[in-house]
Amino acid sequence: MDSAQPPKIPVTARTIEQVFRTEAGRALATLIRFLNDFDLAEDALQEAFTAALQQWPSHGLPANPRAWLVQVGRHRAIDQLRRQQNFGRKQPWLVIEGAATTCDILAEYETPVADDLLRLIFTCCHPALNLEARVALTLRAVCGLTTESIARAFLVSNETMAQRLVRAKQKIRVAKIPYETPATDQLDSRIEDVLAVIYLVFTEGYAVTTGEDLIREDLCTEAIRLARHLISLMPGRTDSQGLLALMLLHDARRAARTTIAGDIVLLEDQDRTLWNQQLIAEGVALVEAALHSPQRISRYAVQAAIAALHVEAPQPALTDWPQIVGLYEVLLRLQPTPVVELNHAVAVSMVDGPAAALNLIEALAARGGLSDYHLLPAARADLLRRLDRHAEARDAYLQALALVKLAPERRLLARRLAALGEIPRAN
Amino acid sequence: MQYLLLIYENEAQAANRGQAGMATMMSEYRTFTQGIIQGGQFKAGDALQPSSTATTVKVRDGKTLTTDGPFAETREQLGGYYLIEAKNLDEAIVIAARVPTAKYGSIEVRPVMVFN
Numbered sequence: 001m002d003s004a005q006p007p008k009i010p011v012t013a014r015t016i017e018q019v020f021r022t023e024a025g026r027a028l029a030t031l032i033r034f035l036n037d038f039d040l041a042e043d044a045l046q047e048a049f050t051a052a053l054q055q056w057p058s059h060g061l062p063a064n065p066r067a068w069l070v071q072v073g074r075h076r077a078i079d080q081l082r083r084q085q086n087f088g089r090k091q092p093w094l095v096i097e098g099a100a101t102t103c104d105i106l107a108e109y110e111t112p113v114a115d116d117l118l119r120l121i122f123t124c125c126h127p128a129l130n131l132e133a134r135v136a137l138t139l140r141a142v143c144g145l146t147t148e149s150i151a152r153a154f155l156v157s158n159e160t161m162a163q164r165l166v167r168a169k170q171k172i173r174v175a176k177i178p179y180e181t182p183a184t185d186q187l188d189s190r191i192e193d194v195l196a197v198i199y200l201v202f203t204e205g206y207a208v209t210t211g212e213d214l215i216r217e218d219l220c221t222e223a224i225r226l227a228r229h230l231i232s233l234m235p236g237r238t239d240s241q242g243l244l245a246l247m248l249l250h251d252a253r254r255a256a257r258t259t260i261a262g263d264i265v266l267l268e269d270q271d272r273t274l275w276n277q278q279l280i281a282e283g284v285a286l287v288e289a290a291l292h293s294p295q296r297i298s299r300y301a302v303q304a305a306i307a308a309l310h311v312e313a314p315q316p317a318l319t320d321w322p323q324i325v326g327l328y329e330v331l332l333r334l335q336p337t338p339v340v341e342l343n344h345a346v347a348v349s350m351v352d353g354p355a356a357a358l359n360l361i362e363a364l365a366a367r368g369g370l371s372d373y374h375l376l377p378a379a380r381a382d383l384l385r386r387l388d389r390h391a392e393a394r395d396a397y398l399q400a401l402a403l404v405k406l407a408p409e410r411r412l413l414a415r416r417l418a419a420l421g422e423i424p425r426a427n
Numbered sequence: 428m429q430y431l432l433l434i435y436e437n438e439a440q441a442a443n444r445g446q447a448g449m450a451t452m453m454s455e456y457r458t459f460t461q462g463i464i465q466g467g468q469f470k471a472g473d474a475l476q477p478s479s480t481a482t483t484v485k486v487r488d489g490k491t492l493t494t495d496g497p498f499a500e501t502r503e504q505l506g507g508y509y510l511i512e513a514k515n516l517d518e519a520i521v522i523a524a525r526v527p528t529a530k531y532g533s534i535e536v537r538p539v540m541v542f543n
Contacts, residue, residue, distance in 0.1 A: 176538060
């Protein structure tokens with residue numbers, strides 16, 4: 001490759017993998033535009049990556065790795081089409097073939113590349129695909145994660161994940177899901193779909209589970225990277241800025257939220273010196289920009305504002321609970337779900353006391369909401385404990401323990417239940 | 428690209444629509460059909476008799492087996508269809524959303540297979 005430089009630092013498989021992770025989304029997006037076929041473009045990129053693993057260690061990193069991957073990928077795709085012998089039959093998009101030097105490629109894709117990536121993101125997050133498929137496809141195609149890593153992150157077999165990806169790509173091709181940025185009148189709802197996928201990737205990575213923690217951290221990193229991509233491609237939208245802020249403010253507390261043994265440390269007990277102040281500063285700035293924007297406030301921005309109030313308190317006792325309650329009330333209007341109601345009730349307990357909050361939670365439970373969600377009885381138990389109604393608190397903790405699924409959360413509830421035993425019972 | 432829009436609704440509820448409701452629906456369908464004819468997207472379309480008139484046919488070991496009723500007993504029944512021409516799935520979804528029954532029933536959008 002003419003753009004290759006003599007190796008200055010050794011190019012290892014790990015370096016190549018990192019380059020690939022950074023460039024895969026954009027390279028694939030451009031290849032799809034050239035080849036007009038998702039599957040073919042993906043195979044081509046995979047072959048280009050294999051070629052990179054063979055060539056880069058001896059030839060050195062190309063000056064523009066993405067252009068290199070696109071060019072090699074495109075040649076491989078053309079070879080493959082020739083092998084299939086239907087080349088030249090109905091492939092008008094391949095007329096640019098032959099003229100391909102690195103310079104042409106660069107000139108050709110440098111300008112519309114941002115749009116390419118955006119089109120790819122919207123295609124992968126299309127509402128006609130089911131949510132699981134959207135998440136998997138986005139991680140595979142946009143983030144360049146391997147099928148194996150995605151399978152590991154979502155605790156399914158490689159085969160299941162591969163199947164899921166094949167089906168999704170098949171639907172894109174057969175049903176003709178367009179490779180396009182949506183029309184203006186659909187843009188808001190389609191961006192909402194993209195944000196939902198990004199947030200799901202993040203929450204999946206943020207969930208405290210045992211084992212496989214590295215791959216989970218990866219998911220958080222990828223979600224944040226995706227949000228940054230989206231913001232740079234479509235700047236000035238407070239919904240995506242709000243989501244990025246929310247994820248940064250959660251991620252900032254990563255180091256403080258569990259012990260080395262993997263036990264959960266509650267917000268009020270966290271060592272605040274372990275919080276990442278750089279992420280907090282960035283998150284808080286984004287929240288403030290979103291709150292002061294004339295655009296309609298998004299639910300992510302409100303959730304981020306709540307998270308910001310938590311991390312801005314120098315100590316737990318100085319948390320601005322009245323403002324948090326107010327924000328939950330805004331959130332309840334935007335997103336009237338039982339989970340938001342539950343969180344609102346917990347915030348109310350910090351302003352109006354546990355009895356007022358208990359009324360809200362009992363009302364929620366009476367409507368049958370969240371009947372199998374362990375945090376409902378857990379929150380009820382905490383309120384009952386604060387009201388010195390220990391016997392009822394104990395029952396509620398036991399109910400929560402019967403519903404909880406993740407081991408670290410189970411241990412947390414067990415600790416709270418045990419602590420209850422240490423409080424001398426009335427009379 | 429052709430898509431088949433399959434119109435599903437709850438027949439029992441549809442039967443209770445009343446004369447005025449029926450007239451409104453017919454007029455909405457006329458408007459919609461005119462719209463996609465003028466837009467050049469209309470290929471074909473029909474309403475179907477209720478699923479109680481359906482017969483399901485299958486051939487097993489060379490023998491034709493017929494059963495009374497639709498293939499699947501579901502909450503909603505197939506009541507009609509449109510065959511449309513659309514640029515892609517997004518355009519087909521926009522048209523499907525304009526089918527009057529979309530407001531209370533559901534429209535299944537299926538790409539038509541093309542044999543080369």
